[in-house]
Amino acid sequence: MAKDDHVKVILRRTPESAVMVANVKRAMAITAALNRLTYDDMDRIRVVFSDLIGQALDDGFALIPPFHTESGVHIRVGRNVFVNQNCTFYDLGGLDIGDDVMIGPNVSLITSGHPLAPSRRRDGVVAKPIVIERNVWIAAGATVIGGVTIGENSVVAAGSVVTRDVPPNTLVGGNPARVIRSIEE
Secondary structure, eight states: OOGGGOOOEEEETTHHHHHHHHHHHHHHHHHHHHTTOOGGHEEEHHHHHHHHTTSSTTTEEEEOSSSEEOOSEEEESSSSSOTTTTTTOTTTOOEEOOOOOETTTEEEOOOOOOOTTTTTTEEEEEEEEEEEEEOOOOOTTTTEEETTTTTTOOOOOOOOOSSOOOOOTTEEEEEEEEEEOOOOO
């Protein structure tokens, strides 16, 4: 299936936009509770984050608050995932995080945006999925844009802006992120 098949468009003042707004309000309430917890509250963090995303999490999941999301209901998390502090996940387009993924502090995973044309910019939201495959490390301050797949075992260097797919076993960096080299075991 082509990636364009996964593009979601939500226009203003529609039933879909009302659901989106309700999800934002729900996420704000849950993340407020989540962000009052400390690292020593990891069991409670798992419970609250599980409620946010609607998925049970394994004991290997760890998240250091604060954390921000616009919805939470479109996030799927694999086993043994680590999310460092001050991350932002805009998941409207769908966010699939594979097993053994590490996400550094201040990382932004942004699946949604607006049309580019000035006359259409306020018409609604356009969203595309992000897929993070197994054993990926996204370093501090990186931003990943919707429509991107980050291949297995890859590393996104700190401060990078990922606007296109990352091949498996690859180190990428820069703005926009480019392949730096292959990663050998």
